[in-house]
Amino acid sequence: MTASARFAPAACHRLIVKIGSALLVDPTGKVRRDWLKSVVADVAARVSTGQQIAIVSSGAIALGARRLGLPKGGRASLEDAQAAAATGQIALSHCWAELLADVGLTAAQILVTLDDLEDRRRYLNASSTLDRLLALGVVPVINENDSVATEEIRFGDNDRLAARIAQAAGAQGVILLSDVDGLYTANPGTDPTATLIPEVTRIDARIRAMADGGSASGMGSGGMVSKLEAARIAQSAGAHLAIVSGKQDRPLTAFADGGRSTVFVASGRASARKAWLAGRLTAKGRIHVDAGAAHALEQGRSLLAAGAVSVDGRFARGDVVEIAGPDGTLLARGLSEYDAADAARIVGRRSDALADLLGYAPRAAMVHRDHLVML
Structure with missing residues (x-):
């Protein structure tokens, strides 16, 4: 064509x-x-x-x-x-x-x-x-x-x-x-x-x-x-x-x-x-991830707390957040499953430790793949 x-x-x-x-x-x-x-x-x-x-x-x-x-x-x-x-x-x-x-x-x-x-x-x-x-x-x-x-x-x-x-x-x-x-x-x-x-x-x-x-x-x-x-x-x-x-x-x-x-x-x-989500020009916050999490995202997986390194910004559950790789490159954008305070508490932690940290049953991911788009 x-x-x-x-x-x-x-x-x-x-x-x-x-x-x-x-x-x-x-x-x-x-x-x-x-x-x-x-x-x-x-x-x-x-x-x-x-x-x-x-x-x-x-x-x-x-x-x-x-x-x-x-x-x-x-x-x-x-x-x-x-x-x-x-x-x-x-x-x-x-x-x-x-x-x-x-x-x-x-x-x-x-x-x-x-x-x-x-x-x-x-x-x-x-x-x-x-x-x-x-x-x-x-x-x-x-x-x-x-x-x-x-x-x-x-x-x-x-x-x-x-x-x-x-x-x-x-x-x-x-x-x-x-x-x-x-x-x-x-x-x-x-x-x-x-x-x-x-x-x-x-x-x-x-x-x-x-x-x-x-x-x-x-x-x-x-x-x-x-x-x-x-x-x-x-x-x-x-x-x-x-x-x-x-x-x-x-x-x-x-x-x-x-x-x-x-x-x-x-x-x-x-x-x-x-x-x-992909076309948005603004986001409420940013989650920084390690190399393993970046690779998992590229494979179409959700972002888990274990792969997160740090959290920036003030956001509530359901707000749009950016996901950045180890070198700061913007990798993805999605809807956060946690507010900023809880997200910061669970970064780097394995899923089996989240309930004790949060005091409630954790969600399946920080950002689920169904609400995430790679950029």
Whole structure:
């Protein structure tokens, strides 16, 4: 199967398309309306074949900053960014609604915060809303609610938001329209030997090193790092993700016609709960484990107290915790069977000693394999 075929309507019933500020807004703070019309034409063409599409759109802060005359694109302070977002979001949503209406499509606006997708109940509510809108043929336009988000509780970029929306919507594909056409072996702006990687099946240390080395031309290393994290989240939910250049008109058509890209191929779909766990960006605590426990986790086993070394954070039973290996590498994420105080009391202890330590019958594991996902 060709790269673009994975995202064609026949193979991808639901598609998430993310558009960054650099593509949507010009340097003066105005919407690149003609370019956006071409994207909407692409969306309409796909919807007419039966594909359901949701759009994750940046641009609110940039648009609002221009209208308010704020310095540094509205990012001089958190207060400026929130004010710019509140002002710009109206203009952004109006533009999308108008252009989509011109091609016979109905737009819906959804603004989310990090907590909306980290909290399981709110995540399920968002999932239901997306499912109903898409089934009705509506094109949801989604953005982070930057007018209320703070640095401590926000996605920080719409790449990861797009991947999380794909999980919530049950999408089979995510396309990140960017100012680069994919992941390179090195920074193509400074290294003439840099080559595009057309397909990635596993995000390992070698792939991460390419992003850390600044392969994201024009974006800095952080931009590509966030895209790799988005790809990991999408893959965990069974969705393919493509990094595609949006610099030309009709970028989705150009991609479908064989345009350059990097596609992160998903191998399979995890259960809904495990996909949600894998895609989370926050955790209440962390459990450090020894090499034996790390190996057992890789074999699909539960985390037992005997393999735990130490516990960090404040968490209750049922909260999400991270599991880190001996070198500090994040191995897994799951739901703790104990609160932090009891978990700290039983680390390193054998199962037959736990009842005396706790004063009650111990649970089968610190983190059971049914509520655990490897990262």
